[in-house]
Structures are given as structure tokens and as C-alpha cells.
Amino acid sequence: MVEFVLFVIFGIAAVFGGITMVWARNPVYSAMGLMLTLFSVAVFYVSNAGHFVAAVQVIVYAGAVMTLFLFVIMLIGVDRAEDFSENLPLQRTLSLGLLALFGAGVLVAGRLDWATGPHMPGEAVNGTVEAIGDQLFRRWLLPFEVTALLLIIAAAGTIALAQFRRPDEEETP
Amino acid sequence: MTDVTSWYTVTPGWYMALAAILFIIGASGMLLRRNALVMFMSVELMLNAVNLSFVAAGRELNLIEGQVSVFFVMVVAAAEVVVGLAIIVAVFRRRNTASVDELVDLKG
Numbered sequence: 001m002v003e004f005v006l007f008v009i010f011g012i013a014a015v016f017g018g019i020t021m022v023w024a025r026n027p028v029y030s031a032m033g034l035m036l037t038l039f040s041v042a043v044f045y046v047s048n049a050g051h052f053v054a055a056v057q058v059i060v061y062a063g064a065v066m067t068l069f070l071f072v073i074m075l076i077g078v079d080r081a082e083d084f085s086e087n088l089p090l091q092r093t094l095s096l097g098l099l100a101l102f103g104a105g106v107l108v109a110g111r112l113d114w115a116t117g118p119h120m121p122g123e124a125v126n127g128t129v130e131a132i133g134d135q136l137f138r139r140w141l142l143p144f145e146v147t148a149l150l151l152i153i154a155a156a157g158t159i160a161l162a163q164f165r166r167p168d169e170e171e172t173p
Numbered sequence: 174m175t176d177v178t179s180w181y182t183v184t185p186g187w188y189m190a191l192a193a194i195l196f197i198i199g200a201s202g203m204l205l206r207r208n209a210l211v212m213f214m215s216v217e218l219m220l221n222a223v224n225l226s227f228v229a230a231g232r233e234l235n236l237i238e239g240q241v242s243v244f245f246v247m248v249v250a251a252a253e254v255v256v257g258l259a260i261i262v263a264v265f266r267r268r269n270t271a272s273v274d275e276l277v278d279l280k281g
Contacts, residue, residue: 004181018198154252
């Protein structure tokens with residue numbers, strides 16, 4: 001019963017946040033909507049026994065990533081009006097129609113058993129730091145090391161992007 | 174957990190359905206918006222929807238791998254955000270716009 005109440009409340013909050021993100025004209029409101037959705041998804045992680053990923057979700061996503069987004073929004077300027085006119089004919093109606101079709105398909109498929117498979121017997125999963133770290137440093141050690149390489153490449157690429165300048169950039173404003 | 178299933182028992186199918194709805198909202202943001210930042214946020218929303226389905230399926234199948242996958246997706250998403258926002262800022266410095274419609278040619 002508790003899970004049902006949590007699901008309804010935070011499900012509505014998550015969908016509302018997502019729609020706000022798409023609908024809002026001001027990018028700051030979009031960021032706030034996305035933040036609401038991220039917190040709601042963290043609650044769903046907890047109700048699915050993912051305690052560690054819920055903590056990471058709040059710290060990394062709702063904390064670091066959204067701060068970065070807001071920082072860039074402030075850097076670029078929030079008062080720029082976005083042009084909502086569509087250059088491609090039929091793009092809007094076609095995309096919404098195809099999305100509705102896709103959504104109906106996924107919703108029907110997701111309610112069926114083959115999306116998750118039948119419930120396995122065995123010990124219930126408990127996503128503590130210990131359980132995840134045990135898997136991460138035994139079975140998934142090589143992918144874990146590769147993510148370190150990925151992060152270094154991302155950091156180096158960002159520094160390269162920040163330092164790259166055209167020689168004639170001083171003339172052009 | 175008991176075997177008695179009432180109408181209010183939240184099965185993994187519910188989470189799958191919610192994840193599908195969130196993914197569709199993210200995809201619609203990707204298709205309808207022209208602001209590069211909002212499109213980027215839509216990508217994050219889609220990644221989160223898939224993460225939610227991973228965690229729900231992991232609980233149903235009693236596998237911790239679902240949450241390990243979520244961990245990896247989060248790492249990749251964080252790296253992607255850093256590089257993507259750097260690209261958006263670099264484009265903005267040169268072209269003074271964050272709208273993807275105005276970036277019609279590849280020449281800087």
C-alpha cells in the first residue's frame with residue numbers, strides 16, 4: 001500500500017516535471033521540471049531496492065548535472081526568445097503521431113510479462129554499496145576501468161574545446 | 174513480500190509503463206524543441222527513463238546487474254553532459270545562438 005501511494009504521488013510528479021521541461025519557454029523552468037523528475041525517479045529507485053543508485057541519482061544528477069545545466073543557461077542568457085515556428089512541413093504533426101503510436105506499443109509491451117520475464121525465485125535484490133561494489137569490482141572490473149578512460153577523454157576534450165580559438169576571433173565580436 | 178496481489182500491488186509492469194511515458198516525453202522534447210539546451214535535457218530524461226526500467230527489471234529478476242548497468246549509464250551520461258555543454262558553449266561563443274535551426278551549415 002505504501003508503495004502504491006508513493007508510486008501515484010511521485011509518478012504524477014515525474015510526468016508533470018517532464019511535461020514542464022518540454023513545455024516551458026524559459027530554459028530555467030525546463031531545468032526545474034527536469035530536476036523534479038530526477039528526484040521522483042530517485043524515489044522509484046528506493047522503492048525498487050536501489051538505495052545506492054538513488055543516492056548517486058540525487059548527488060550526481062540532481063546536484064552536479066543540473067547545476068552545470070543552470071550554469072550554462074545563465075552563461076548563454078535566459079532572456080532569449082526561442083523561435084517556435086517550424087520550418088519543416090508536417091514535422092510536428094508527424095512526430096506527435098509517431099510518438100503516440102510508439103507510446104501505445106511500448107505501453108502494451110511493457111505491461112506484458114516478456115518485458116521483464118517471469119519473476120525469478122531466489123534472494124531478493126538489495127542495492128547496497130556492498131552488493132553493487134562486489135559485482136562492480138569482480139565481474140565488471142574491465143568495464144569499470146574503461147569508464148575511467150572515458151572520463152579522462154571527456155575531461156581532456158572539454159579542456160580542448162574551451163581553449164580552442166580561431167586566430168581571427170579578436171576581430172569578430 | 175506476500176503472494177497476495179491486490180489491485181494496488183505495484184508490479185514491475187507499472188514501472189515499465191511509467192518509464193515508457195517518461196521516455197516518450199523526452200523524445201517529444203527532442204523532436205519539438207529547438208533550443209539545444211532543452212534538447213539536451215530531453216536526452217537526460219530519456220536516459221533516466223531507461224535507468225528506471227533497468228532497476229525495476231533488476232528487482233523482478235533478482236539481479237543486481239540492473240543497478241550496475243544504471244551506474245555505468247550514469248557515468249556515461251555525466252561525461253556526455255560535460256562534453257555536450259562545452260560544445261554548446263563553444264557554438265554559442267562563435268554564432269551567438271543556442272538554437273539548432275540557425276546552425277544550418279557546417280562551416281564555422
